[in-house]
Amino acid sequence: MASQLRITIIGAGVAGLVAAYELEQLGHQVEILEGSSRIGGRIYTHRFGSDASAPFVELGAMRIPSHHRNTLSYIHQLGLDHKLETFKTLFSDAAAYHFTDAGFVRLRHAAQVLVEEFRARLAGDGYRDEEILFGTWLTAIGNAIAPANFRDSIFEDISLELLKLVKGIDLTPFLRGDHKDRFDLHGFFAAYPHIRSSSSGRLNRFIDDILNETSPDLLRLAGGMDQLVRALAERIRGPIRCGHEVVGLAVRDHDVLVDIRQGDHIVTKRCDYVLCTIPFSLLRRLRLCGFSEEKLAVIRNVQYWSATKVAFLCAEPFWVRDGIDGGASFIGGRVRQTYYPPVEGDPDRGAVLLASYTMGDDADVIGGMDPSRRHAVVLHEVSRMHPELLAPGMVRDVVSLAWGQHRWSCGGGVTRWGKDAAACEEERALAARPEKRLFFAGEHCSSTTAWMEGAIESAIHAVREITRDEPRTPVAVARHHM
Ligand SMILES: Cc1cc2nc3c(=O)[nH]c(=O)nc-3n(C[C@H](O)[C@H](O)[C@H](O)COP(=O)(O)OP(=O)(O)OC[C@H]3O[C@@H](n4cnc5c(N)ncnc54)[C@H](O)[C@@H]3O)c2cc1C
Known part of the structure; x- marks a missing residue:
């Protein structure tokens, strides 16, 4: 390695911890500033x-x-x-309950009433029984996992768009249960990937979510999930400083100034490289200087x-x-x-x-x-x-x-529902794009938002970006003071 870099990482969630671990593996020096009193962020046992x-x-x-x-x-x-x-x-235990128009029914008995509910909402007949079952179970899952403002649109997407796409496909191999009144959606979408890819952006994201959240392979x-972050923290040699809330960031040509709240006063730290993993829902409230307009826009607009x-x-x-x-x-x-x-x-x-x-x-x-x-x-x-x-x-x-009201998150995770693949990628790339020596990671900078996978993917990507142009400022000549 040509030179050892010194990197200040903001946030001790899984993105910050993975980045710290990987940077140290490459021989660099890290410290982590965490605002709250605990590590792990949205991994919280x-x-x-x-x-x-x-x-x-x-x-x-x-x-x-x-x-x-x-x-x-x-x-x-x-x-x-x-x-x-x-x-x-959800939907894996036949004895679990499902709320329907007829009240609570066991999942194993839910098909009949769910089919009636689905048919009652459909305009027109002419559907095969298995098409109805396909639409019924997709709608039931959508209803169970989608937030209120998406539920009606999901039904419309399924009834107007998806039912047309499955016309002519033999759906009987995907019927399940003693009465053949359940539907294997995972098996179906695996066998017919083009149904997903030819559906609209909104529907595509929805199918992605339902396949993940109701997967038999979870x-x-x-x-406890906190073992993951604790094991990472144990392997990091640099300091992890809890109670160090960052309140401002100034990007300059050769360094980044980080304002940190220490009790009732603010300390400014000059850093050679900074990796910021603070969710944008919080970052947009900080004092940000020297950022490009495009970056400020994405920080403001990520949902x-x-x-x-x-x-x-x-x-x-x-x-x-x-x-x-x-x-x-x-x-x-x-x-x-x-x-x-x-x-x-x-x-x-x-x-x-x-x-x-x-x-x-x-x-x-x-x-x-x-x-x-x-x-x-x-x-x-x-x-x-x-x-x-x-x-x-x-x-x-x-x-x-x-989590929407939580001081250290102000949101559960980034959603890109309703955006097509190109718009999702554009947002991801902009969110992850560095501003001079200020780099970014966190689930919001990934293609797998609202999952640990996305946070980790973004951390690996950021480590690659930070170390790409070596050699840069070696520690021996870098001034570093609080
Ligand atoms: C309810 C819920 C359920 C979930 N379920 C799953 C699941 O089942 N499977 C899955 O894979 N993923 C799940 N996720 C998503 C997953 O938890 C997150 O995507 C991931 O943990 C995010 O990691 P991160 O490092 O990007 O962000 P975070 O974990 O949010 O880390 C950011 C860190 O920055 C700190 N910070 C914030 N502001 C400041 C500041 N000003 N100064 C210093 N530090 C600051 C925070 O305290 C936090 O520690 C779930 C999330 C939630 C909320």
């Missing part, structure tokens, strides 16, 4: 207790699609392979979706007695999705129910409530499906996190 056997819930990332190769590669490198287990998701990290999770620590996993073996129910209302994570650790310490997982404007509704009202609303709505929750002593503790 909340533990109901301080010891290893305490029950926990993932308030941020919780599953890994098996094709997310970068994420799995770090899990492998960090020796966490043996902790990978199957993640059971994984989890037993013991974020909210996400809110509410979890109950229950005295026991009562859902198991009800025949539910994991996965998730779709409950609708303000709560949307309810997950049943496996019980890990000491069962006497209780079992966690991820009572509500909402996204987009649904997450803003519930996230905008003060926590005590939010918890009461979720308890009320979920107890209509699970009255066991109202038994005295059943709910021992509750925790929630509204």
Whole structure:
């Protein structure tokens, strides 16, 4: 290596940590400035207790699609392979509940009423039964995972666009279940990729999301997703300084000035190279100088979706007695999705129910409530499906996190729904583009937004960019002072 660079990384989320780890592997020197008091950012395992056997819930990332190769590669490198287990998701457990016009029905009995709902909304007849089943299950999944402002458009896209595209295709090989009333959407889109690629940008993103979120090939990290960030942090030699909030950035020709809040005053640090992983939802509130107009525009315009999770620590996993073996129910209302994570650790310490997982404007509704009202609303709505929750002593503790309102995120993740492939790539490239010696990473700079995979992909890309033009300012002659 020609010269050792000194790089200041802002943010100790997975993007910042992966970049720090990789830069050190290449022989460079790093320090990380993290505004909050913890590392991990949107990887956030909340533990109901301080010891290893305490029950926990993932308030941020919780599953890994098996094709997310970068994420799995770090899990492998960090020796966490043996902790990978199957993640059971929405629509995977036939005993889970699904909210329909007829009330709550078990998923295994839901087809008939969902088909009736779908047919009632369709204009005109003339569809084969299997086309109806295809449209029915796509709509049901869309309804369960899409935020409110997209739900109607999804039905329109499916009924007006997709049903036409599947005309003439033999759909019978994809029918599933004893009564052949379920539909294997993953198998279908794998067998007919052109259906996806010939559909509109909005529909394409939607199909991508439903395939990821309801995939049978999702994984989890037993013991908590925070093991990934902790293992990375343990391998980083440079300092990770929590409680160092960056409040301003000035790009100059040969360095970057970083304003850091230290108690009640601001300290300016001159840095040779800076890698900024702060979400743009927060970066646009900072004092930014010397940025190009194009960069400021993308920082301002990138769109974020909210996400809110509410979890109950229950005295026991009562859902198991009800025949539910994991996965998730779709409950609708303000709560949307309810997950049943496996019980890990000491069962006497209780079992966690991820009572509500909402996204987009649904997450803003519930996230905008003060926590005590939010918890009461979720308890009320979920107890209509699970009255066991109202038994005295059943709910021992509750925790929630509204990422749209969270000080260190101000959004759950970047959404590019509604944009076509070219517009998505244009936004990604601009978001990731460096400003002189200020580089950028984070899920918002990737093609896989709102996933750990995207954050990691962007970090690897940024490391390549930073180290591309070596040799540059060697540490020996660089001035570096606070
Ligand atoms: C509810 C939810 C569920 C998710 N589920 C999944 C999932 O199942 N699977 C998956 O792969 N992904 C999931 N994701 C997405 C995944 O968690 C993120 O894409 C990824 O963790 C983002 O990493 P990052 O490093 O880009 O950003 P972040 O993790 O947000 O890191 C940015 C860091 O910068 C810090 N920071 C912010 N402002 C400042 C400042 N001014 N000064 C200094 N530091 C600052 C923050 O505190 C934070 O630590 C989920 C996200 C959410 C919110």
